[in-house]
Amino acid sequence: MHRFFVDKCQVQEESAYITGEDAKHLEKVLRLKVGDIIELVVGEELEYLGEITVVEGKSTQVKLLELKQVQRESPLEITLYQGLPKASKMELIIQKAVELGIKRIVPVMNQRSVVQLKTKKDQQKKQERWQKIAYEAAKQSKRIKVPEITLPMEFNRALDNSFEEFQIVAYEDEEKKGIKDLTFLHGNKDQEVSRATIGLWVGPEGGFAEQEIESLKKIGANTVTLGPRILRTETAGLALLTMVQYESGDLGG
Structure with missing residues (x-):
């Protein structure tokens, strides 16, 4: 329908x-x-x-x-801070993240990003295209709300504008801590999940610069490993979102 x-x-x-x-x-x-x-x-x-x-x-x-009378939105309000990838990967990320229940996506121009949208015109053109993809994905997945796709931001500006209560960073050099170690995601499964705000950070193809990781840690962000295999940037964000939604959101029933 x-x-x-x-x-x-x-x-x-x-x-x-x-x-x-x-x-x-x-x-x-x-x-x-x-x-x-x-x-x-x-x-x-x-x-x-x-x-x-x-x-x-x-x-x-x-x-x-x-x-x-149908509840289709996730109890979690999740923002994905996605390092800008090459080619059309961002379109795939947006489409699938909307299906999985994302609230907002912030395209981030990291230090190691190959793609750098310098002019306001280029940024607005991309944002309009991405927002249309989010709109179509919201219709297909029967969402009630269309997630916001912001204008691309430099890393420091994205960091300054992050407001979420909890911040999680997918980091390839993290060896010990994983999603299962984040106690704030695990509550009493019999209780209704509160509307927590969570920021998920994923780097571009070249990964995060050490300075960016240190800046994230200063605001209390948790670096986590996604497992023993290195995931592509277009895979990492979706995997992280799925894990968080499964642990405290509405995936898995």
Whole structure:
């Protein structure tokens, strides 16, 4: 069943209106028509079943049929600080991280990053592309909220803007401490998990510079190993996110 997001201002009484690119996609690509049933997320809060009643150019009218009571968002609010990788790897990371329940992704230009987006124009162009990928992934995975993809940041700026209660760093030179050693992730499994805020840090292809690791440790970040094998940057972030979600989030039931 196709899924669309609308703002609260696009709802009037028992009807909602899909406009812009979504309306065009609905009619021209998906070829949906009057009488078709779709899913509609209103204001990233409420999920409805709706019936298309009018399809006309730039606007589609949908009658709201049923409010669905489904909890789809993770109890953890996780931000991925991802070192900028080469080629299209960032698109894969964003798509899969959204499916796994990420809250926010901050693309980071590290000291050893091969990719450096110097101009504001280049940064905005990439961010717009990445945000669109997050939007489509949120629809496919039936998310209620579309994760935010920020503009790329230099490492020091990303560090200054990190606000999460707990910080975890995937570090290839860490030999002793792993996810299982982080006591804040392990509580009473019978109790409801609190909405902890967690920052996950993953370096680019060249890894973190020693100075960056020291800066992370100064803010109380925990460096962890992801196992005996070295993971590519596009694998490490997703593996780390999966482990954290499994331990204290909603993966695994």
